[in-house]
Amino acid sequence: MISPKDRRNVLEPGLAFGKVLREVRKQSGLTQEQLALAAEIDRTFVSLIERGERQPTIRVLFKLAAAMRVPAAQLIQMTEDHAEVNGS
DSSP states (O other), X not given: OOOHHHHTTOBOHHHHXXXXXXXXXXXXXXXXXXXXXXXXXXXXXXXXXXXXXXXXXXXXXXXXXXXXXXXXXXXXXXXXXXXOOTTO
8 A cells, every 4th residue: 555655655556657767768879869879760759758748558668678678577676666556
């Protein structure tokens, strides 16, 4: 159970994934354009994902993870750590 104090830091899953993607991308030393090129997606889509306006498919999730050299599971776990899941 999430405490009321911690609930203020909990994000909707799409926003949480965007925050995680931006964090990991920057840690990987990549620009949005470099990540998009490596993942074979449009740069504007990376921006939309990071802002929580769009969510990637599973295929794109794996491409993003591979481009940043991290396991896709790590991105999901980090998102769960930031997100309100199942109405928690």
